[in-house]
Amino acid sequence: MIAAIMLTVRDLAKSYRTSEEQLAVLRGVDLTLAAGESVALTGESGSGKSTLLHLIAGLDKADAGEIWLDGTQVSGLSDSARAAVRRDRLGLVFQQFNLIPSLQVGDNLAFQARIAGRYDAAWQDELIARLGLAALLDRYPEQLSGGQQQRVAIGRALAIKPLLLLADEPTGNLDEATADDVLSLARDLVARTGCGFLMVTHSERLAATLDRQVHLHAGRIT
Template sequence: MASGNRPVLTVTGLKKSYRSAGEDIAVLRGVNLAVAAGESVALTGESGSGKSTLLHLIAGLDAADVGEIILDGVSLSELGDAGRAALRRDRLGLVFQQFNLIPSLTVADNLTFQSRIARRHDPKWQEELVERLGLARLLKRYPEQLSGGQQQRVAIGRALAPKPLLLLADEPTGNLDEDTADEVLALARDLVARTGCGFLLVTHSARLAATLDRQINLHAGVIA
């Protein structure tokens, strides 16, 4: 964890199993990790190691069997569905491989969607995001009119518009070619540093992982 910075995320003893074909399959077997404000951490691991499951638990999209997730001093296990949804809305930025933009909204409206829901829309920060992400000429377009790299830039801008406490990204460059992936991740790192939020990136790419502050590996359900 980044020295001197407060932890924005602490995960302790996290376990998660799923029922399949009549038996329990352990996916996470006691995960411990922490991410500090302003720190970027890459989470790597082979396919099926539980990386996406871990991110979904941190985002409050699923509940752990055992263990604790503390985000901004709040334990997710103490929150109901509504509380987790509010925390996700107000304190988390989420970026996924499939972009998940709203097809009926323009780029401009997609960018402001999250910050307006969270009631933290900042026009000056929005202008900076548009400029830094190179989206000024695309604001009136719709997602279907954009390349994959452009869509992912919009997704990153939408996630960072409310200035979240923590940005979670699950293979955000998985659908992009290598050069575009490098460019998109560099923009994300710069903007994360600008906001001072924590950044947890799931990636299968050792090359991309090496560009972040710290790398951790998930193997057989635990942090190796």
């Protein structure tokens, strides 16, 4: 059975104005991602990887082109509507863990799911068990190691059972062994939920562990 296409990016373009010139970052990007598929987005620094991820997440608006998420044209939505899609249907994981310092691990894990009205206690318990966080629920982020914080960030992103998990260099602050462990857990949980998984990484080794790799060069998929 062929999986449904979850994400479609068509002819996406984005430029930024510098003090000296108009800098074209994306120059007509096309990309598709199926439900349950994991894709690594690679490319040299400045090739537009993070920009593409931010546009898909609705954190910025493209100059031209289309982004479709499960039949919804995200690129055509207002700022508030894109924020609602990001809250309710997307899981975001970044190199900086972005946990809420004043909340304990258990509340950090549940935060997005609760504000999205998608909290599922049984799924929360499964995430806690799979991520090895049961003994850490009463701790605050500052009391955790980098690997533990990234596990919490992944759990928070997956707690809403998103359509799409977007990760921007999620293992960049971790040592190799911890990075392998965290990414393995992310892949397993993505497979468990059937969501799509798009990860920006500079590591060819980690990229090779995903279903497919796409390379971004000079603002285009090559």
